[in-house]
Amino acid sequence: xxxxxxxxxxxxxxxxxxxxxxxxxxxxxxxxxxxxxxxxxxxxxxxxxxxxxxxxxxxxxxxxxxxxxxxxxxxxxxxxxxxxxxxxxxxxxxxxxxxxxxxxxxxxxxxxxxxxxxxxxxxxxxxxxxxxxxxxxxxxxxxxxxxxxxxxxxxxxxxxxxxxxxxxxxxxxxxxxxxxxxxxxxxxxxxxxxxxxxxxxxxxxxxxxxxxxxxxxxxxxxxxxxxxxxxxxxxxxxxxxxxxxxxxxxxxxxxxxxxxxxxxxxxxxxxxxxxxxxxxxxxxxxxxxxxxxxxxxxxxxxxxxxxxxxxxxxxxxxxxxxxxxxxxxxxxxxxxxxxxxxxxxxxxxxxxxxxxxxxxxxxxxxxxxxxxxxxxxxxxxxxxxxxxxxxxxxxxxxxxxxxxxxxxxxxxxxxxxxxx
Numbered sequence: 080x081x082x083x084x085x086x087x088x089x090x091x092x093x094x095x096x097x098x099x100x101x102x103x104x105x106x107x108x109x110x111x112x113x114x115x116x117x118x119x120x121x122x123x124x125x126x127x128x129x130x131x132x133x134x135x136x137x138x139x140x141x142x143x144x145x146x147x148x149x150x151x152x153x154x155x156x157x158x159x160x161x162x163x164x165x166x167x168x169x170x171x172x173x174x175x176x177x178x179x180x181x182x183x184x185x186x187x188x189x190x191x192x193x194x195x196x197x198x199x200x201x202x203x204x205x206x207x208x209x210x211x212x213x214x215x216x217x218x219x220x221x222x223x224x225x226x227x228x229x230x231x232x233x234x235x236x237x238x239x240x241x242x243x244x245x246x247x248x249x250x251x252x253x254x255x256x257x258x259x260x261x262x263x264x265x266x267x268x269x270x271x272x273x274x275x276x277x278x279x280x281x282x283x284x285x286x287x288x289x290x291x292x293x294x295x296x297x298x299x300x301x302x303x304x305x306x307x308x309x310x311x312x313x314x315x316x317x318x319x320x321x322x323x324x325x326x327x328x329x330x331x332x333x334x335x336x337x338x339x340x341x342x343x344x345x346x347x348x349x350x351x352x353x354x355x356x357x358x359x360x361x362x363x364x365x366x367x368x369x370x371x372x373x374x375x376x377x378x379x380x381x382x383x384x385x386x387x388x389x390x391x392x393x394x395x396x397x398x399x400x401x402x403x404x405x406x407x408x409x410x411x412x413x414x415x416x417x418x419x420x421x422x423x424x425x426x427x428x429x430x431x432x433x434x435x436x437x438x439x440x441x442x443x444x445x446x447x448x449x450x451x452x453x454x455x456x457x458x459x460x461x462x463x464x465x466x467x468x469x470x471x472x473x474x475x476x477x478x479x480x481x482x483x484x485x486x487x488x489x490x491x492x493x494x495x496x497x498x499x
Contacts, residue, residue, distance in 0.1 A: 114271035114284045115183035116291055116347050118313075119233040121241040121256040122360070124265025124304050130241040130256075130360035132233050133309045134171050134181040135352050135379065141411060143170075143354040143376050144404035145387060145394040150174065150207015156372055156387050156394055157206065158354050161403045168199020169206065171356035175389040176210035177237030177367030179358035182230040185273040186283070188247040201226045212240030219244060219251050231269040237361035237370060245273040264299050268292055286321055286345040293320070294347075306359050306373065307454065311447060314355045315379040316347040317429070326431045327443075338432035348379045350418065350427045354407075355379050362465075368474075369464060371457070374398060377410025380434060380443055381417060383450040383489065385482040386457045391475035395482030406482070409489055412498045417442060445492045453485050 120131040136143070142161035148154065148169075157172030171181035180202050201222070209215045215234050232244040232251075241256040252275045256262045268291045270284025294313050298304045317326045319341075326341040343350045354376050361370035368390045375384040376398060385406070387394055397406045417433055418426050435441040460477055463469075469477075 114287075116268075116270050116284065116287050117181060117183040117231065117233055118266060118268045118291065118295065118309075119235065119241045119243055119256050120266040120304060121262070122239045122265075123257060124299055126302055126305050129362055130235040130239055131304075131306065131309065132179045132181060132235045132241070132356075132358040132360070133313070134183065134233070134356045135314055135347060135349070136170055136354045136356070137349050137351040138170075138353050139351070141353050141377075142403045143407055144400060145374055145376075145398040147389070147391075147393045148172075148203070148207065151204075152208050153178075153206070153210065154389050154392070155206040156389050157203070158356055158374060158376075161400075161407070166199075167196065167203070168201075169203045170199055170354070171358075171372075172202065172206045173358055173370060173372040173387075173389055174206045174210075175367065177361040177364070177370040178206065178209055178211065178215070179235050179360070179370065179372065180206055180209075180215065180232065181356060181358075182232050183269050184271055185229055185231050185245065185269075186271065188229040188245060188273045188275070197227045198230045198232075201228060202232070211236045211238060212242050216242075216244070216253065219246065223250065224248060231273060233269075235358060235360045237364045237367040239360065241360075243267050243269060245275045264296070266295055266299065266304065268295055286319065287347055290316065290318060290320055291347055306357060309357050310355070310373065310375070310384050310450065310454075313347060314357070314375070315443070317341055317343060317380070317431075318347075319345055321345070326429075327435065329431075331432055331436055335432065338430050340428045341431055342427050343429050344427050350378070350429070352378045355382075355384065357384065366465070366468070368468060369461060371461070375410075376404050376407035378414050380429070380446070381413040382406060382410035383446055383453060383485050385453055385478070385485050387478055388474050390469075390471050391478055392471055393475060395479045397482040397486040405486055406489075408498050409486065409493075409496070412496050413442065413493065416496060442493075446489075449485060449488045449492065452488070453481060456481055456484075 114137050116135040118133045122128040122130050140160035144161045153174040155172050155174035157169035159166040173179045182198050212234050228246050235241045243254040244251045256267050270288040298308045357373040359371045361367045372387045373384045375382045398404050
């Protein structure tokens with residue numbers, strides 16, 4: 080049973096490595112079907128009563144970084160493609176009013192190619208102009224026909240709003256995660272097809288949709304649909320239920336010459352995943368400053384998430400950089416170790432032995448240990464900020480120090496991973 084309802088038809092170590100840094104451009108298997116996995120969660124489904132928004136971004140642009148923007152009305156932070164010096168579009172972001180916006184492409188909503196800019200440019204404009212979900216909907220109405228759109232837009236705000244908008248250039252349909260008729264369990268998940276599309280065979284991400292639905296259903300039933308669940312379990316999930324493939328729990332071969340591999344083209348953590356964004360909503364409109372963007376640059380099984388706040392006035396150096404972000408650079412180098420074979424379609428195959436057990440501990444346990452410390456330090460800071468609103472300089476100093484610590488910790492844990 081899928082964990083939401085819709086009025087529309089459901090479709091369907093010791094190690095030494097020489098890193099080939101440019102290796103991880105998504106291979107042929109993944110280029111054919113780039114997409115995203117996303118979710119919007121209302122406060123009624125989370126243990127702390129605050130909404131959540133999540134995006135695993137799958138794209139050909141493997142270099143992602145964070146940027147700070149001053150919009151028409153509001154400042155915001157967002158994930159961008161690093162190849163764009165001054166990016167026209169953004170791919171997930173949070174503004175100073177506590178509004179978070181992200182998208183997943185839905186090709187089955189596209190009609191003919193329209194003049195005008197697309198999904199990323201639209202989101203950049205919306206983050207700079209909108210403070211609430213209602214503002215976002217009004218912006219959709221006001222700009223109808225001005226953008227070339229085909230997306231599921233996810234939005235949360237500081238008042239607890241949590242909605243999806245299945246959007247084309249001609250219009251949209253709103254799905255409220257707090258509406259029991261549409262989302263009886265308080266959340267909605269999407270991949271790369273729309274429930275409002277007239278063509279039931281178009282779109283993509285059907286295997287991912289089934290898997291993420293099952294994970295969220297279980298977490299909701301156990302009252303643990305929170306930030307930690309999304310970062311540690313959903314974003315990094317490697318299960319392909321169609322193939323009965325469970326690589327994180329399957330027995331590992333004892334002979335290192337014949338390791339266990341998994342093809343990650345249809346898993347939630349994909350070989351084409353280039354960043355993770357999780358937005359933890361504000362407790363109230365009066366404390367919109369407490370809304371937090373957690374960003375992991377790179378593939379989830381090769382990085383750690385760090386927090387970023389618009390109130391800081393800039394983003395941490397480890398997430399930005401002049402051309403590429405140091406955290407993303409490190410993640411790409413680690414991915415070259417986890418996906419060691421560059422031939423043909425082999426860049427889509429992850430070495431599970433290296434992920435779980437190389438060096439006695441494995442890559443993933445080391446990453447989770449570092450990330451757990453980041454989460455703990457951030458939670459302590461936020462607890463203090465709830466009692467007394469911090470100055471922007473204090474927020475800036477904290478996020479810079481924490482992201483730098485995370486990068487240094489990764490370098491200590493993986494001393495043989497070299498970045499050319």
